[in-house]
Amino acid sequence: MVDLFSDTQTRPTAGMREAMARAEVGDEQSGSDPTTNALCARVAELLGKEDAVLMPSGTMCNLVSILVQTKPGDEIVVDATSHIFNTEAASAAAIGGVSTMALATADGVFSAGQVEAAIRAPVRTAPRSALVSVENTTAFSGGSVWPIETVRAVRDVAKRHGLKAHFDGARLLNAVAATGVSAADYVEGFDSAWIDLSKGLGCPVGGVLAGSKDFIIEAWRWKYRLGGAMRQSGVLAAAGLYALDHHIAQLATDNQNATTLDAGLRKIPGVAFEAGTQSNILRFSVEGLGVGAAEFAKACLERGVRFRATGAYEIRATTSLEVDAAGVARAIEVARDVAAALRQG
Numbered sequence: 135m136v137d138l139f140s141d142t143q144t145r146p147t148a149g150m151r152e153a154m155a156r157a158e159v160g161d162e163q164s165g166s167d168p169t170t171n172a173l174c175a176r177v178a179e180l181l182g183k184e185d186a187v188l189m190p191s192g193t194m195c196n197l198v199s200i201l202v203q204t205k206p207g208d209e210i211v212v213d214a215t216s217h218i219f220n221t222e223a224a225s226a227a228a229i230g231g232v233s234t235m236a237l238a239t240a241d242g243v244f245s246a247g248q249v250e251a252a253i254r255a256p257v258r259t260a261p262r263s264a265l266v267s268v269e270n271t272t273a274f275s276g277g278s279v280w281p282i283e284t285v286r287a288v289r290d291v292a293k294r295h296g297l298k299a300h301f302d303g304a305r306l307l308n309a310v311a312a313t314g315v316s317a318a319d320y321v322e323g324f325d326s327a328w329i330d331l332s333k334g335l336g337c338p339v340g341g342v343l344a345g346s347k348d349f350i351i352e353a354w355r356w357k358y359r360l361g362g363a364m365r366q367s368g369v370l371a372a373a374g375l376y377a378l379d380h381h382i383a384q385l386a387t388d389n390q391n392a393t394t395l396d397a398g399l400r401k402i403p404g405v406a407f408e409a410g411t412q413s414n415i416l417r418f419s420v421e422g423l424g425v426g427a428a429e430f431a432k433a434c435l436e437r438g439v440r441f442r443a444t445g446a447y448e449i450r451a452t453t454s455l456e457v458d459a460a461g462v463a464r465a466i467e468v469a470r471d472v473a474a475a476l477r478q479g
């Protein structure tokens with residue numbers, strides 16, 4: 135099967151499993167798991183931050199960052215398509231008592247002007263705008279890569295108004311592969327930033343959250359309050375270290391495979407792209423075929439290619455280490471055949 139459903143479907147490779155099996159372990163909760171400590175130091179350095187903490191998930195990296203840097207009654211500013219706003223079970227509101235200002239954009243990339251306009255005037259009847267979150271690359275709006283100038287302008291406007299700046303870098307390393315801008319440059323001046331281990335990097339679980347020493351002290355408190363402290367987490371951290379050593383180059387390959395897939399699918403009559411593909415996620419419409427996305431995805435799955443229906447007519451495809459160049463060629467062929475059959479029907 136050619137699995138283009140999501141890069142969350144990546145399974146640990148044989149080499150990764152071996153590294154996990156061999157991991158030196160201790161007790162994470164007391165700070166004595168050597169492999170976890172090594173991974174945290176590695177990611178802190180990669181992101182140019184003082185310290186880092188391993189979290190069970192990227193979702194928890196976002197929540198903990200919000201909880202540390204806001205108080206009940208505050209408001210956060212995010213994109214309307216962001217993971218925080220759509221798929222984190224309203225945790226900022228439910229646990230942090232924080233409201234969300236969601237900005238409307240075409241591609242998940244908002245401007246400094248939009249942020250400035252969204253920041254509340256300091257009046258006694260308004261919530262206090264406390265934090266801005268940048269998601270790069272974007273997930274649900276199709277893998278858009280933020281221009282570094284926009285990232286910096288958003289950060290600067292946040293700082294000018296006394297807001298914290300948070301960076302959801304679930305796929306930051308895909309953005310790095312796409313642009314050559316370093317991860318540290320992207321998150322410079324951000325108070326909190328994290329990368330996911332369980333997407334394109336191919337680990338079974340986890341995210342690593344970085345920031346100042348003081349931020350990480352408080353992040354640890356929230357991690358513990360949320361029940362997320364671990365023991366022999368070196369088994370998981372070993373997968374992260376292995377991925378940083380062996381899977382970074384794969385992200386550039388994933389981006390390239392997505393570009394090839396885009397070029398092939400774009401030629402199919404009835405298939406339409408609203409925008410160009412910038413990283414490892416593609417988004418296209420099958421409305422022109424006269425069928426819904428679910429029907430199209432089902433017909434492709436029957437032929438061994440798994441796309442993801444994300445709207446009435448919208449399909450999302452994501453490349454990862456699970457899909458090689460032959461898989462991309464096969465996906466194009468199947469989509470072409472299915473589209474032809476559907477058009478005839």
Ligand SMILES: *Cc1c(COP(=O)(O)O)cnc(C)c1O
Pocket residue numbers: 190191192193194196217218269271272273302304305330332333340341
């Ligand atoms: C996947 C994802 C998350 C959550 O990460 P998990 O490790 O799956 O919890 C957060 N933000 C973005 C942009 C994501 O794509």
